[in-house]
Amino acid sequence: MSLNMISSYNDHHRLALKLKPILVGELYLVRKLRHPVYIFKDGLFMNVIPEGSVPTKDQINALIKNLHREVYVYREDLEQIKKNLETALIKVTRSLSVGDALENGNKDLKLLSLSLGSLYQNPHNDELLMLQFQTTQNLTKFLMDNKKHQPYFFHGLAKENFHFTIGQPMLSSILLLSFLQSIHLFHDKEVENLFLASYLKDIGISLIPDMKYDIKTLTIKDKDLFSNHADFSFDLLEGRIPLSKNYLNIIKHHHFLNDRMKGIGDKDFKGNSDNEMIMGLESTLVAVFDILVAMTNDRPYRRGLSLYQSLEVIKKMMADEYPQEFKALVVFLKQFFKN
Ligand SMILES: [Fe+2]
Incomplete structure (x- = not known):
């Protein structure tokens, strides 16, 4: 997994304002990421899954193994994930x-x-x-x-x-x-x-x-x-x-x-x-x-x-x-x- 650190202080804080936490398991509900997925480690956001991709089972398991219960996504991705979660839950319930x-x-x-x-x-x-x-x-x-x-x-x-x-x-x-x-x-x-x-x-x-x-x-x-x-x-x-x-x-x-x-x-x-x-x-x-x-x-x-x-x-x-x-x-x- 490549970890791209956000090095500039300004970039980091701009990013913090845009990101929202989700449970790592919610990544299974992603169809296609519009933005990267981040983890928060040692006071910094690190890019762990690139934009444009669909998170794989291996990527999700690696995050869970490293005790990252939460990951951070952009609002646009968040809304999509929550919608997909709701749809999937209603479907399986019915x-x-x-x-x-x-x-x-x-x-x-x-x-x-x-x-x-x-x-x-x-x-x-x-x-x-x-x-x-x-x-x-x-x-x-x-x-x-x-x-x-x-x-x-x-x-x-x-x-x-x-x-x-x-x-x-x-x-x-x-x-x-x-x-x-x-x-x-x-x-x-x-x-x-x-x-x-x-x-x-x-x-x-x-x-x-x-x-x-x-x-x-x-x-x-x-x-x-x-x-x-x-x-x-x-x-x-x-x-x-x-x-x-x-x-x-x-x-x-x-x-x-x-x-x-x-x-x-x-x-x-x-x-x-x-x-x-x-x-x-x-x-x-x-x-x-x-x-x-x-x-x-x-x-x-x-x-x-x-x-x-x-x-x-x-x-x-x-x-x-x-x-x-x-x-x-x-x-x-x-x-x-x-x-
Ligand atoms: Fe209780």
Whole structure:
């Protein structure tokens, strides 16, 4: 890959004003580049893919390998890419049950995640939000109809190596859906709504600056900002999607188990008594799968735990209140991850 540095200070700043970030996977949606693609490295933009070309799989993989999750393109290319992404997502959503289920499911999950990235960049865009909502709604039915392929879809998406802010909501929601389906306690409509709530619960992190995600030591102010993301999600979604207050509240309090754990370790911690009143099995399960996926995955500053180690933590969080469900969870996870 040739790296052409933009050497003049003026040229560099002129360029910075014109470039927009996209997720590197969005390069697959390029038909033909009108301008070069850049990466931002050591304070400079470097040209990595020339204008007039179509990014190849090798070029995209090389960028991912070198940890460039974002690349920079001109607005003209950006608009084309976003349009192509939307068209591709609508197309695969409409024909999910036509043809090869494995291929369709993988493609849908990948495009949906890229589109979630776009929504994070424009959280107030109603069209993008409705596209996410409706596509996810469609996906629920498809996933429920293809129960035996759920582990395949989960691992396929995990392999894409999306940043955890984009990958984790869907990964935890696939597990949630699969578990809910296995315990037969909920109607399909409830499973659908819980899947949607689980998937959309972290949308509030779009209001937190990007560079805060990957650092270990946060200031108290940063920690406050993070702990507010569930409230931000609630505020961003209320009145904009057809999800009832009950499910919006699950979103608003989806970190209640983390808070409860903090409360156990910290005598001075004042738990929110409101939380205790409304938290039922649904909220617990949404929170548990979120924590499970977070704990078992690596972060830039720590290694992920094993499934067994994570279950030890989850046991402390839910086993007293829901002993039967915890047992069912252990059996379910063993089955889901048996290969
Ligand atoms: Fe969250």
